[in-house]
Amino acid sequence: MKVSIIGSGYVGSVSAACFAELGHEVICIDIDEMKVRMINDGIPPIWEEGLEGLMQKHAEKNLIATSDYDYAIQNSDISFICVGTPSNEHGNIDLSIVGNACKSLGMAMAKKDGFHIVVVKSTVVPGTTEDVVLHLLEEHSCKTAGKDFGLAMNPEFLREGKAVYDFMNPDKIVVGGIDGRTIALVSELYRDLECEVTSTNPRTAEMIKYVNNSFLATKISFSNEVGNICKRLGIDTYEVMKAVGKDFRISEHFLNSGAGFGGSCFPKDVRALIGKAKELDYYPALLESVVEVNDLQPIQMFELLEENVGDVKGKRIAVLGLAFKNDTDDIRESRSIPVIRKLLEKGALVTAYDPMASEHMKAVFEDITYCESSEDALNGADACLIMTEWTEFRKLDSEFSGMKSKVVIDGRKMIDPDNLEQDIVYEGLCW
Incomplete structure (x- = not known):
């Protein structure tokens, strides 16, 4: 399948390299041009055991990076939001980076014909995918969730230092989608991993x-x-x-x-x-x-x-x-x-x-x-x-x-x- 990954930090880099290892075509999207160059040169922007080997193996083959949302969305079927969700001064989640990613993603989706799936992999509090992400995507794409695009939440359960191993050897995979079609297509990405997929709704997955x-x-x-x-x-x-x-x-x-x-x-x-x-x-x-x-x-x-x-x-x-x-x-x-x-x-x-x-x-x-x-x-x-x-x-x-x-x-x-x-x-x- 053709996958785009928004954000090249800890979760995004590992997910991109591992999806490439599973045989998918992956495009990383990042506004940091230095990270884009590093990924295209096979250099991971973070340190994680086993990550450099995978990036060197797949860079400029079935793993590339760009800062161009339009190019990435036109050339992928599923987009993963993997940006940071830091805490604000009160300890609550700060969704500003997620919001910016949704706006850029929605505008790119507006120029695309056909069904596209958006998957939230960033850690967000229950209700965010449906109450925030969905509405931002609809507003900026002028499309309807469930009809023109799919939406799902697919949390990560990765240990730092062992993230590549955990991705390739998961003890659970959770996909929370707004419709059965979306859940089935996202689950298909993990078909070659020996792990049962838990299917649910976005709020429960969060x-x-x-x-x-x-x-x-x-x-x-x-x-x-x-x-x-x-x-x-x-x-x-x-x-x-x-x-x-x-x-x-x-x-x-x-x-x-x-x-x-x-x-x-x-x-x-x-x-x-x-x-x-x-x-x-x-x-x-x-x-x-x-x-x-x-x-x-x-x-x-x-x-x-x-x-x-x-x-x-x-x-x-x-x-x-x-x-x-x-x-x-x-x-x-x-x-x-x-x-x-x-x-x-x-x-x-x-x-x-x-x-x-x-x-x-x-x-x-x-x-x-x-x-x-x-x-x-x-x-x-x-x-x-x-x-x-x-x-x-x-x-x-x-x-x-x-x-x-x-x-x-x-x-x-x-x-x-x-x-x-x-x-x-x-x-x-x-x-």
Whole structure:
């Protein structure tokens, strides 16, 4: 099939490359000419494991990019809206980018004969596809939804760092359409993937995405709440959760306690669902607590630090891990950010290391020292905070020997204290 992808960010780039791998003809649409050139040269505009190989394989063959909406719509049957949906200052979803994409898409559709399908893949609150996208498309195309064009919602369930794998090996595919014809044609795109397609309406598909992420975020905050209690009781919460996770009704996934969740999805999506609930005059106390626990968790790291080193003013603190999780360079909502901000407020000297995310973090903090290795960051440090679960941090050993004061605060259970030298003071966040 012929597919156009509006937006070449995280979701758009991965979707485009994977649809091309499935044999479809794909056109990426982006107003950023640099991204257009990169994609046409086989260079992904974001880092994601396996993405570069797919783009190099399909670039200028069955995967091209353009900034011309008219060309893309005339040469495709289905268009996916994959633009960003950031939170506004109140935590509610900002649909301005979606709105602009719909206007441009509608004007291009006005010049096209024949049936065209529009699929929303951006994460939007329930009701957006039918109450906002549909009307904008009708207004700017002068066409009628369900008659002249199809409309569907097809949420993504991709883990950053493993997005290509998740796209090609999904555990669920959800298509919410306004009519059976649209659902059938969108579902056909995924025919070669071994996964049943859940067919529903757009509003339900939108809700599935939010509930999915909010439940996972709830599991994390629940585990962190339990972990904070276990810490005060001298209990290893990981031992507790390992046993709890054996219950098939619970499973072991997303029960790891630590510094909290971040990234482009969980924080934003939970806040957006909270905002939507309040619009409906309902106060979502549980979801509010999920966010509150997550916001407080990094502060627990700082409090443990102060308990072990006292006033941090003038002291050198090494922060290992800047990305919100391992295997990505994404720092959005990284738990390192509030920790570093607190350290700077208290007058600490911060040295930092991350295998991939340092360049992005420089845009947030200019006045900290970025190092090329863990050893460099630890050299001369009065304490160390481990914030991201990079595999290489599990192997840290002799690197601690260069510290001035050997205090290690572990926010991700990366270090086995039994393997450390006796003169190292080790504190786990929830264990």
